[in-house]
Amino acid sequence: MSTAGPPQGARAPLGGSDLRAAKERGGDALAPRTRVQRRPVHGVLLLDKPLGLSSNQALQKAKWLLRAEKAGHTGTLDPLATGVLPLCFGAATKFSQLHLDADKTYEAVARLGLKTSTGDAEGDVIAERPVHVGPDDLARVEAQFTGRITQIPPMHSALKKDGKALYEYARAGIEIERAPRDLEIHALALSEVAAQDGARAIKIIASVSKGTYIRTLAEDIGEALGCGAHLSALRRVATGDFDVSQCVTLEALEAMSEDERRARLLPAEALVAGHARVTLAAEDAARFLSGLRRRGDWADAADVAVFGEEPFAFLGTAHIVANELIPGRLLNPIEIQQILLNAPLIEATP
Numbered sequence: 001m002s003t004a005g006p007p008q009g010a011r012a013p014l015g016g017s018d019l020r021a022a023k024e025r026g027g028d029a030l031a032p033r034t035r036v037q038r039r040p041v042h043g044v045l046l047l048d049k050p051l052g053l054s055s056n057q058a059l060q061k062a063k064w065l066l067r068a069e070k071a072g073h074t075g076t077l078d079p080l081a082t083g084v085l086p087l088c089f090g091a092a093t094k095f096s097q098l099h100l101d102a103d104k105t106y107e108a109v110a111r112l113g114l115k116t117s118t119g120d121a122e123g124d125v126i127a128e129r130p131v132h133v134g135p136d137d138l139a140r141v142e143a144q145f146t147g148r149i150t151q152i153p154p155m156h157s158a159l160k161k162d163g164k165a166l167y168e169y170a171r172a173g174i175e176i177e178r179a180p181r182d183l184e185i186h187a188l189a190l191s192e193v194a195a196q197d198g199a200r201a202i203k204i205i206a207s208v209s210k211g212t213y214i215r216t217l218a219e220d221i222g223e224a225l226g227c228g229a230h231l232s233a234l235r236r237v238a239t240g241d242f243d244v245s246q247c248v249t250l251e252a253l254e255a256m257s258e259d260e261r262r263a264r265l266l267p268a269e270a271l272v273a274g275h276a277r278v279t280l281a282a283e284d285a286a287r288f289l290s291g292l293r294r295r296g297d298w299a300d301a302a303d304v305a306v307f308g309e310e311p312f313a314f315l316g317t318a319h320i321v322a323n324e325l326i327p328g329r330l331l332n333p334i335e336i337q338q339i340l341l342n343a344p345l346i347e348a349t350p
Contacts, residue, residue, distance in 0.1 A: 037067055038067055038068065038069045039067055039068065039069065040068075040069055040070075040090055040335075040338045041066050041067070041068035041069065041070075041071075041089040041090050041262070041265070042089055042090035042091045042092060042265075042267075042268055042335060042338060042339050043088075043089055043090070043092055043265030043266055043267055043268060043270075044086055044087065044088055044089070044092050044265060044266040044267070044268065044270050044271060045062055045066075045086070045087040045089065045248070045253075045264055045265055045266075046084065046085075046086055046087075046242055046246045046247045046248065046264075046266065047062060047084075047085045047086070047087050047247055047248060047249075047250065047253075048082065048083060048084070048085075048244060048247035048248065048249045049077050049081070049082055049083060049084075049085040050082060050249065050250055050251075051079075051080065051081075051082050052079055052080075053079060054076070054078075054079050055073050055075075055076040055077050055085055056073070056076075058073075058085060058087075058250065059071055059072070059073050059085075059087055061250055062087050062250065062253065063087075063089075065250075065253055065254060065261060066089065066261055066262070066265075067258075068089045068090065069090065070089065070090050070093060071087060071088065071089050071090075071093065072087075072088050072093045072096050073085055073086065073087050073088070073096070074086045074087075074088060074096045074098075074099035074100055074102075074239070075099065075100045075239070076158065077234075077236060078120075078234070080120060080121070080122065080233075080234065081234040081235065081236065082234070082235045082236075083106075083234075083235040083236035083237055083244055083247075084104075084236045084237065084238060084239050084242055084243070084244050084247055085236075085247075086099055086239065086242055086271075088268075088271070089265070090268075090335065090338075091268050091331045091335040091339070092268035092271060094268075094316075094329045094330075094331070095268060095271040095272060095317065095329060096271070098240075098271050098272065099239055099240050099242075099271060100210065101210045102210065102239050102240030103186065103207060103208065103209055103210070103239075103240065104207070104208055104210075104212075104236060104238065104239045104240075105205070105206065105207040105208075105236070105237050105238040105239075106204070106205070106206050106208070106214050106234060106235065106236050106237065107203065107204070107205050107234075107235045107237055108203070108204040108205075108206070108214050108218060108231055108233060108234045108235070109193060109196075109201050109202070109203055109204070109231070109232050109233040109234075110201060110202050110204060110218035110221065110222060110229040110230065110231055110232065111196060111199055111200075111201045111229060111230055111232045112131045112133060112199065112200045112201060112202060112222060112225065112227050112228070112229050113128060113129055113130065113131045113199060113200065113227050113228060113229070114127070114128055114199070114228060114229070114230055115127040115128075115129075115219065115222065115228040115229070115230060116230040118154075118156045118170075118215075118230075119154055119156065119215040119216060119218070119219050119230055119231060120156075120215055120230055120231040120232070121230065121231070121232045123156075123230070127228055128228075129226075129227045129228050130227065131199075131200045131225075131227040132226070132227070133192070133200065133202075133225050133226075133227060137225055138190040138191065138192070138202065138225075141190060141221055141224045141225055142188050142189065142190050144224055145185055145188055145217070145220070145221060145224070146185050146187065146188045147184070147185060148182060148183070148184055149182075149183055149184075149185055150180045150181065150182055150183070151180065151181050151183050151212065151213065151216055151217070151220070152178050152179075152180050152181075152216070153166070153178050153181065153213060153216070154166075154213055154215060154216050155167065155169065155170040155175060155176065155178075156170050156215075157213065159178070161176050166178070181211055183208065183209050183211060183212045184208065184209040185206060185207070185208055185209075185212070185217075186207040186208065186209070187205075187206070187207040188204070188205070188206050188207075189203075189204075189205040189206075190202050190203070190204060190221070191203050196232065201232065202221075202229070204217070204218060204221070207238075214231065214234055215230075215231045215234075218230065218231040219231075240274075241273055241274065248264050267314065267339075268314055268331070268339075269305055269307075269314040272303070272305040272317060274303070275301075275303040275304055275305040275317065276301040276303065276304045276305070276320075277304070277305050277306075277307065278296075278298060278304055278305075278306050278307070278318070278320075278325060279306075279307045279308070279309050279312075280294065280306065280307070280308055280309060280315070280325075281309050281310070282308065282309060282310045285308035285309065285315060288306060288315060288318075288325065288327060288330075289308075289315055289316075289330060289331075289332075289333065289336075291327050291330070292327075293324045293325060293326050293327070294324070294325040295323055295324055295325070296323060296325060297323065298320045298323055298325060299320065300320050300321055300322070301319060301320045302319050303317065303319065304317060304318045304319055304320055304325065304328075305317060306318050306325065306327075308336075311340060313331075313336050313339065313340060314331065314336075314339075315330060315331060315336070316328060316329050316330035316331050317329050317330075
């Protein structure tokens with residue numbers, strides 16, 4: 001389906017039989033079996049996650065291609081979802097939480113008339129109803145679900161209860177009571193799209209606050225339309241200031257040279273682009289990096305990105321209260337030096 005996009009997965013470092021064997025051994029199926037040179041890599045890769053891979057699988061492939069020592073992502077996408085997945089490497093991992101909390105925009109398709117056990121196309125059909133939906137109904141539901149809403153998280157989610165993910169309980173046939181959440185739907189557009197296998201479907205474009213489950217939103221919209229629905233395709237097209245047009249696929253990344261891959265990385269400070277900025281002279285920068293507060297003629301600010309003047313470098317985050325710059329998450333001098341020197345290769349085992 002057009003909103004899901006074609007599968008884009010790059011070839012795995014191992015062949016199919018090797019992947020199966022690694023899984024059977026309980027190891028990391030995506031890790032190469034030979035010794036590789038790992039290196040300190042710092043920055044943010046905007047990945048267009050392919051269909052069929054988990055966020056962690058996509059992360060491990062990109063980490064292998066960059067031969068990076070340390071990596072993390074900024075919030076999961078289901079295997080059936082595609083789109084913007086910012087991957088953080090090295091020092092950038094310290095600021096990944098900022099994009100876990102960012103607003104996000106999704107394009108989705110919901111099949112009308114069928115409700116499934118998981119809320120998406122992977123589940124069993126548990127209810128079927130006739131569909132009598134027109135443009136006026138879509139306009140009414142758009143208005144109903146725009147603004148502040150309450151949503152109950154789905155059982156098939158990674159939320160934890162007593163140390164176990166809810167999906168583990170769901171697979172065991174156990175229903176756990178979940179507290180409703182208050183969310184913000186900043187913008188919502190619904191339109192009917194071409195029928196799938198004789199069924200009717202709607203396209204959903206939604207800009208939402210953190211913690212919103214689009215699968216649940218699709219189900220709730222289906223209930224409001226009186227026919228039920230389940231999610232059949234999902235694509236994240238923006239997270240925070242990052243847009244899918246800025247992203248690279250795993251397939252394209254694999255085809256690049258190492259220098260080209262490194263050139264795709266944004267600096268760690270891309271994660272704090274919306275922060276106020278303070279630049280410190282060399283002596284104050286050194287003291288700030290050691291965790292000391294600095295005083296200056298600054299207005300109060302909750303979120304500040306701090307830079308050193310000579311050499312110019314991103315130092316970390318802070319907040320300002322009563323003219324005091326109070327350190328938050330900081331890079332260390334080694335990380336700053338590696339960034340400035342373009343991180344020389346080091347030998348390490350995978």
